[in-house]
Amino acid sequence: DEEGQDEEGEGGIFEDSEPEEQEKEEEKQNGEDVNSSPPPLAPFDHRIVTPKPHQIATYYTINREEVLGGGRFGQVHKCVENSSGLTLAAKIIKARSQKEKVQIQVYVEGGELFDRIIDENYNLTELDTVLFIRQICEGLQYMHKMYILHLDLKPENILCVSRATNKIKIIDFGLARRYKPREKLKVNFGTPEFLAPEVINYEFVSFPTDMWSLGVITYMLLSGLSPFLGDDDNETLNNILACEWNFEEEEFKDVSDEAKDFITRLLVKSKSWRMSATESLKHPWLSDRSLHYQLNRKVNTKFTLQQNLLYSKQ
Numbered sequence: 440d441e442e443g444q445d446e447e448g449e450g451g452i453f454e455d456s457e458p459e460e461q462e463k464e465e466e467k468q469n470g471e472d473v474n475s476s477p478p479p480l481a482p483f484d485h486r487i488v489t490p491k492p493h494q495i496a497t498y499y500t501i502n503r504e505e506v507l508g509g510g511r512f513g514q515v516h517k518c519v520e521n522s523s524g525l526t527l528a529a530k531i532i533k534a535r536s537q538k539e540k541v542q543i544q545v546y547v548e549g550g551e552l553f554d555r556i557i558d559e560n561y562n563l564t565e566l567d568t569v570l571f572i573r574q575i576c577e578g579l580q581y582m583h584k585m586y587i588l589h590l591d592l593k594p595e596n597i598l599c600v601s602r603a604t605n606k607i608k609i610i611d612f613g614l615a616r617r618y619k620p621r622e623k624l625k626v627n628f629g630t631p632e633f634l635a636p637e638v639i640n641y642e643f644v645s646f647p648t649d650m651w652s653l654g655v656i657t658y659m660l661l662s663g664l665s666p667f668l669g670d671d672d673n674e675t676l677n678n679i680l681a682c683e684w685n686f687e688e689e690e691f692k693d694v695s696d697e698a699k700d701f702i703t704r705l706l707v708k709s710k711s712w713r714m715s716a717t718e719s720l721k722h723p724w725l726s727d728r729s730l731h732y733q734l735n736r737k738v739n740t741k742f743t744l745q746q747n748l749l750y751s752k753q
Contacts, residue, residue, distance in 0.1 A: 495541050498522070501529045507546075510613075517546065547608055549599025556594075556660065565694060566734040568660045570605045571597075572701075573725045575653060578609045580716035583646045586618045590626060590644070592652035593633045594659065618645060631675045632665050636708050639676050647710035650719070654705025661698055662690035666706065682708040695734065697724035 495501065501518040507528055508515045518529040520543075530542040549555070552571065556563045575597065582589060591614040600606040614628055623643045635651035637644055658666045664687060667678040678684075684706060686699055701724040704714045714722065723730060 495529075499527070499529060499541075499543060501531075501541075515544075518543070545608075547598040547600055547610075549601045549604075549607075551595050552597040552599055552607060553594035555599055555602075563660070564734065565661065565698060566731060567605060568657070568698075569725060569731060569734065571607060571660065572653070572657050573720065574607050575609065575656070576716050576719045576725065579649055579653065580720065582615075583618075583649070583716055588616050588618050588624075588644065588646065589649050589652075590614045590616060590638075591629055591633075592649055592656065593630050594656060597656075620645075631672045631679075632668055634676070634679060635710065636680055636682065637710055639680055645710065646715060647713040650705050650713045650715065651707075651710070653719070654702050654713075657698070657705070658684075658702050661694050661702075662687060664690055682706070695724070695730065697722075697727070697730055700724070 491498065499518045499520055501516050503516055505517045506514050507517055513530060513532040515528050515530045518527050519525065520527055526546050526548075528544045528546040530544060532540040532542065534540050555561055575592070579589070579592075589609065589612065591611060592609070596609065596611040598608050598610050600608060614626075616624060616626070618624060624645070625641055626638060626644055627641060629638055633652040633655050635644070635648045636642075637648060655666060658664070666684040667675055669675040669678050686694070686702075691699065701719070701722050704722070705719070707713050719725065
C-alpha cells in the first residue's frame, strides 16, 4: 500500500501508536473489534518525509511534458532521480505562493487495475481475482490495524506494480481518515457505486465501510457488472440503500460458490455483520489452496466480463 499522502500535499507516515483502551472497548461494543494483537509488518519501510527547501532540479529531473495524472490540487509527472537514474513520480502541488510544492513518490508503471482487466488481450480468471482481492484485504488489514479508513476504494484506486505481474498497490489516500471511535466519524463523500449505506445515510462510518466497497469491487471483477449501478447517481444510491442485488445467472454461472459466499458476507446492509479484513483473509475463497488448485484448472476466456467492464466504465 502507498503511504498516506493527502491531497493537500502533506506527506508522511501515520503515527505507529496503540489505540487507547477506552477506544478499544467502545469498538468492541459497537461490533467493530479489530484484533488487539500488534499490527502486521508493513510491506514497506516506514520513513519520515522531510521537506527539502532546495530547488527540485538539484535532486530530480521532471518531465513536465509527460503527465501521469492530475486532480484538484495539481498534476503528477514522471521524473528521474539525478543521483541514481531511478524513475519516480513527481506530484506538483498548487500553492498560494509563487513557489510550488513537489512530492516525490514511487512510480507504479502497471496502470490501473480497471484498465488491465478490460484489455481484450488479458485473460482474467477467478484465480486472478483471488490474488487481487487477497492483496487488497492484506492492505486493508494493515490500515485498519493502524486505525486508518481509506473511504474511497474502487478499481481506479488500485494500481498494478508492473504489466508482467499481479502485484498491486492501493493508492489515493486523499479521503482517508484516522478512525477514533469516540469522535463518531461521519463522511459525505465518495464514488456513488462504491458507497456503503451508512455513508449515504450520513451515519457513523468505521472499518466495515471499507469492506462494503471491497464487496462491490469483488462483484465487479468476477462478473463485469456493478451490483448497484443505476441510470443516474440518485438511482444508484437508492439501489444501495435497498441493498437489493443478486448473482446474475449468465455472468456468475462459472463462478465458484465460495466466491459468491465471500461477496454475500460483505454486501450486508448492517455494517456489524460484514466480515472484517482479517476474517476475509481466512475465508475459504482466499485461503483454501485446494480450491485455488481447482480454479487454476478452469479455462474461462472472460470475453463477456471484459466487455461488461468496458461498458460500465463508459
